[in-house]
Amino acid sequence: MTTPGATQANISLTHANVAATVTIPLTANGIASLAETTKISAIQGAGDQAVAGNYQVEAVVTGVYGTLSPAGFYVQEEDADIDADPNTSEGIFVAMEDPTVKVGDKVRIVGVAQENGSSPSFNQAVIVEPAVEILSSGNPAPAFVTVSNADYSTTLPERFEGMRVQFASPLTISEVSRLAQYGELSLSMDGNIYVPTQMTILPAEPVLWVLPTRLRFKHMLRRILLKRLFWTTAQV
Numbered sequence: 001m002t003t004p005g006a007t008q009a010n011i012s013l014t015h016a017n018v019a020a021t022v023t024i025p026l027t028a029n030g031i032a033s034l035a036e037t038t039k040i041s042a043i044q045g046a047g048d049q050a051v052a053g054n055y056q057v058e059a060v061v062t063g064v065y066g067t068l069s070p071a072g073f074y075v076q077e078e079d080a081d082i083d084a085d086p087n088t089s090e091g092i093f094v095a096m097e098d099p100t101v102k103v104g105d106k107v108r109i110v111g112v113a114q115e116n117g118s119s120p121s122f123n124q125a126v127i128v129e130p131a132v133e134i135l136s137s138g139n140p141a142p143a144f145v146t147v148s149n150a151d152y153s154t155t156l157p158e159r160f161e162g163m164r165v166q167f168a169s170p171l172t173i174s175e176v177s178r179l180a181q182y183g184e185l186s187l188s189m190d191g192n193i194y195v196p197t198q199m200t201i202l203p204a205e206p207v208l209w210v211l212p213t214r215l216r217f218k219h220m221l222r223r224i225l226l227k228r229l230f231w232t233t234a235q236v
């Protein structure tokens with residue numbers, strides 16, 4: 001237990017003949033804090049997975065999703081705090097039941113970063129077990145990062161993970177077959193996507209099917225899946 005207004009808490013540990021006292025700094029509100037604040041870009045890194053660990057982050061809330069599972073909110077670094085590397089994302093999801101933060105709040109978060117196949121990450125970079133302190137409200141949203149058609153491919157979206165993005169040119173709705181059941185829309189860049197065999201005649205010899213296969217791969221790089229964040233098994 002700490003005294004109201006205390007700036008630190010002393011915890012005594014005793015084991016056999018060994019005794020030690022650990023001092024944990026506290027914020028004015030008595031919320032745990034770490035000595036060092038880490039930029040989200042350093043947690044996200046330039047690779048496929050976030051760097052697991054215990055971190056303190058200070059960033060702006062960009063979206064709150066309290067009714068989803070997992071519930072939580074997104075934060076993104078203020079524009080002044082982004083690094084110079086476009087391959088490192090500046091945003092991250094904070095998994096939290098009943099989040100009380102609002103868009104525009106600048107928050108200090110102490111928690112554990114992870115990115116793996118288990119809940120609540122599901123291969124998204126997340127901060128779990130967060131202690132959240134609101135530092136200020138009404139802050140401007142961080143700027144969008146623009147995704148150009150030439151930039152986009154299946155190997156690149158990781159660098160935009162959790163960030164506010166906008167597209168450099170209009171997208172085309174190219175498939176709606178999974179909309180009713182799964183809430184999914186296929187969007188494409190540079191106009192509509194056609195079935196490869198609509199654009200080239202399938203050769204008789206399978207070894208020559210490389211052309212339609214190449215077309216299909218090129219089409220995949222132009223495709224974006226827009227998912228509703230919940231789905232139903234009911235057929236409509």
Ligand SMILES: [Ca+2]
Binds near residue numbers: 058059077078
């Ligand atoms: Ca920051």
Ligand SMILES: [Ca+2]
Binds near residue numbers: 085
């Ligand atoms: Ca970056």
